[in-house]
Amino acid sequence: MDADENLPRRKDDLVAQLAKQDLDPLSVEELNERIALLEAEIARSRNKISFALNHRASADALFRK
Structure with missing residues (x-):
């Protein structure tokens, strides 16, 4: 289980905003x-x-000893 899984997701997801951005005004x-x-x-x-x-692999190896 990742520690990040317990964190709330951002409501202002930047990737979603980026995907919605109009590319028409941009030059090549x-x-x-x-x-x-x-x-x-x-x-x-x-x-x-x-x-x-x-x-994670290093930590797992350390605690298996």
Whole structure:
């Protein structure tokens, strides 16, 4: 069970807001910048997941001894 599971979800979910945003006014350059920022955020999220999994595995190994 993740500790985060007990935390309430945000009502102002930023991902949902981002998905609803109108992209029509954005130029190709702005869209490319947006994609780069989103890809950086995906990488940051994946790194956090990796850290959490490694941390959990280390803790499990420590307490099994």
